[in-house]
Amino acid sequence: xxxxxxxxxxxxxxxxxxxxxxxxxxxxxxxxxxxxxxxxxxxxxxxxxxxxxxxxxxxxxxxxxxxxxxxxxxxxxxxxxxxxxxxxxxxxxxxxxxxxxxxxxxxxxxxxxxxxxxxxxxxxxxxxxxxxxxxxxxxxxxxxxxxxxxxxxxxxxxxxxxxxxxxxxxxxxxxxxxxxxxxxxxxxxxxxxxxxxxxxxxxxxxxxxxxxxxxxxxxxxxxxxxxxxxxxxxxxxxxxxxxxxxxxxxxxxxxxxxxxxxxxxxxxxxxxxxxxxxxxxxxxxxxxxxxxxxxxxxxxxxxxxxxxxxxxxxxxxxxxxxxxxxxxxxxxxxxxxxxxxxxxxxxxxxxxxxxxxxxxxxxxxxxxxxxxxxxxxxxxxxxxxxxxxxxxxxxxxxxxxxxxxxxxxxxxxxxxx
Amino acid sequence: xxxxxxxxxxxxxxxxxxxxxxxxxxxxxxxxxxxxxxxxxxxxxxxxxxxxxxxxxxxxxxxxxxxxxxxxxxxxxxxxxxxxxxxxxxx
Ligand SMILES: Cc1cc2nc3c(=O)[nH]c(=O)nc-3n(C[C@H](O)[C@H](O)[C@H](O)COP(=O)(O)OP(=O)(O)OC[C@H]3O[C@@H](n4cnc5c(N)ncnc54)[C@H](O)[C@@H]3O)c2cc1C
Ligand SMILES: [Zn+2]
Numbered sequence: 333x334x335x336x337x338x339x340x341x342x343x344x345x346x347x348x349x350x351x352x353x354x355x356x357x358x359x360x361x362x363x364x365x366x367x368x369x370x371x372x373x374x375x376x377x378x379x380x381x382x383x384x385x386x387x388x389x390x391x392x393x394x395x396x397x398x399x400x401x402x403x404x405x406x407x408x409x410x411x412x413x414x415x416x417x418x419x420x421x422x423x424x425x426x427x428x429x430x431x432x433x434x435x436x437x438x439x440x441x442x443x444x445x446x447x448x449x450x451x452x453x454x455x456x457x458x459x460x461x462x463x464x465x466x467x468x469x470x471x472x473x474x475x476x477x478x479x480x481x482x483x484x485x486x487x488x489x490x491x492x493x494x495x496x497x498x499x500x501x502x503x504x505x506x507x508x509x510x511x512x513x514x515x516x517x518x519x520x521x522x523x524x525x526x527x528x529x530x531x532x533x534x535x536x537x538x539x540x541x542x543x544x545x546x547x548x549x550x551x552x553x554x555x556x557x558x559x560x561x562x563x564x565x566x567x568x569x570x571x572x573x574x575x576x577x578x579x580x581x582x583x584x585x586x587x588x589x590x591x592x593x594x595x596x597x598x599x600x601x602x603x604x605x606x607x608x609x610x611x612x613x614x615x616x617x618x619x620x621x622x623x624x625x626x627x628x629x630x631x632x633x634x635x636x637x638x639x640x641x642x643x644x645x646x647x648x649x650x651x652x653x654x655x656x657x658x659x660x661x662x663x664x665x666x667x668x669x670x671x672x673x674x675x676x677x678x679x680x681x682x683x684x685x686x687x688x689x690x691x692x693x694x695x696x697x698x699x700x701x702x703x704x705x706x707x708x709x710x711x712x713x714x715x716x717x718x719x720x721x722x723x724x725x726x727x728x729x730x731x732x733x734x735x736x737x738x739x740x741x742x743x744x745x746x747x748x749x
Numbered sequence: 750x751x752x753x754x755x756x757x758x759x760x761x762x763x764x765x766x767x768x769x770x771x772x773x774x775x776x777x778x779x780x781x782x783x784x785x786x787x788x789x790x791x792x793x794x795x796x797x798x799x800x801x802x803x804x805x806x807x808x809x810x811x812x813x814x815x816x817x818x819x820x821x822x823x824x825x826x827x828x829x830x831x832x833x834x835x836x837x838x839x840x
Binding site: 573575576579584585586587588589632633634635636637638642643644677733734735736 | 750762763764767768770785786788789790792793794795796797798799802804822823824825
């Protein structure tokens with residue numbers, strides 16, 4: 333790597349007041365033609381480019397981003413990472429990603445601040461208890477760490493939770509995945525961008541894709557705000573805007589785009605050292621290294637590309653948070669924002685070829701794709717390079733909506749994030 | 750969040766309503782004659798438009814009636830409201 337980060341480079345740069353660090357990735361103008369072009373410079377798109385260059389020796393490639401890299405859902409999410417999904421196909425996909433996360437800072441020579449602080453999912457009624465226990469067993473059969481905690485153990489693991497049985501939705505227990513946790517979202521985009529750039533990938537920001545040129549059923553290139561770019565392979569990783577780009581190629585996807593919100597509090601001293609999620613009351617919380625509580629709300633229940641989200645949704649989430657954590661009642665919230673998430677009918681992603689040659693889609697991650705970033709990039713790169721899916725993403729093809737072979741994680745797992 | 754003018758009740762907060770998604774997707778007349786591709790198209794494939802969209806809404810916490818909206822999904826601005834069965838306005 334051009335510019336390896338280490339304790340020595342840190343000391344060396346201290347002598348020049350840290351003013352001479354080299355730019356971590358370049359700012360090239362697009363070439364006329366590439367072997368493959370990735371549309372969307374979020375974590376998934378940048379990871380795809382990184383693995384295309386690293387594992388498939390495709391170096392004459394570019395990532396096109398209409399804004400700045402990581403400015404989409406990658407930089408807007410609550411960074412929860414876990415792999416305790418119910419179905420075998422999902423378990424394979426998400427645990428593949430989790431295994432890459434465990435060594436990613438070293439691999440990228442970039443601190444992505446991966447923190448395996450555990451993720452706890454709470455149960456609030458008998459059906460939750462049955463579902464979550466079933467999921468724990470399913471996880472263990474798939475080699476994924478999972479334990480069931482009763483109410484007392486939940487309280488021991490996270491003492492600030494209100495486990496009184498007199499509240500509207502009392503805590504009846506929960507599951508814990510200890511290998512799960514969080515990572516620094518921006519660093520993931522930046523680390524992959526730097527790694528891809530070092531192998532010769534062009535990362536082109538402020539370049540919006542406006543059209544897809546086809547010759548019959550084969551793609552020929554892209555119309556962009558920086559001119560026409562010729563290519564025979566296009567990998568679209570545009571999250572909430574996937575349908576917009578699909579429409580450019582005359583394709584429809586089984587997606588609906590909706591705003592999803594999060595908010596953070598003023599920073600306080602360490603108070604919660606894990607991630608706690610509750611599907612039944614739709615509230616989840618963790619604490620950032622800066623000390624802010626990071627709180628996730630639900631989606632608005634209608635299609636919108638407005639990237640802000642409704643106030644009543646936040647109110648609902650905060651009511652649940654306050655009942656579960658009365659200690660937060662006087663916390664002040666600092667910032668709120670939204671991202672546009674692409675929701676699939678079965679709440680599982682699409683990593684797939686299409687019936688147009690050379691056009692590939694990686695989308696449908698909806699409210700929970702950050703956790704999959706490294707695995708998704710790896711498998712999508714495989715799919716693009718070989719024009720065939722890897723066995724870990726074969727189930728996540730677009731054709732499942734025709735065959736009916738859905739990967740129904742809606743309601744089956746802790747769907748939210 | 751925005752305000753919706755229910756054709757039966759008048760202006761109410763959007764949180765009183767539930768959205769039924771894209772409008773004017775016609776239920777197949779002869780379901781047994783559809784092949785898998787046609788079923789997929791009917792059940793799952795959506796335009797998911799960024800821009801002016803025709804959609805169905807239900808006044809769930811009010812009169813519980815269904816109606817249609819024309820809304821710009823890029824800014825949530827509502828252009829028209831019309832009842833079920835009425836001809837969609839030209840926008
Ligand atoms: C509030 C919130 C909380 C979330 N919490 C979690 C969580 O805790 N855990 C979890 O696992 N997931 C979570 N998610 C989901 C997660 O953020 C996404 O699934 C994931 O980040 C998607 O990554 P991506 O790289 O595919 O998309 P993005 O980061 O959105 O990247 C897509 C990029 O495509 C670009 N683009 C779009 N159209 C064009 C065009 N025409 N031309 C060029 N570029 C274009 C966009 O500008 C964008 O940068 C959350 C999402 C939100 C919004
Ligand atoms: Zn009404």
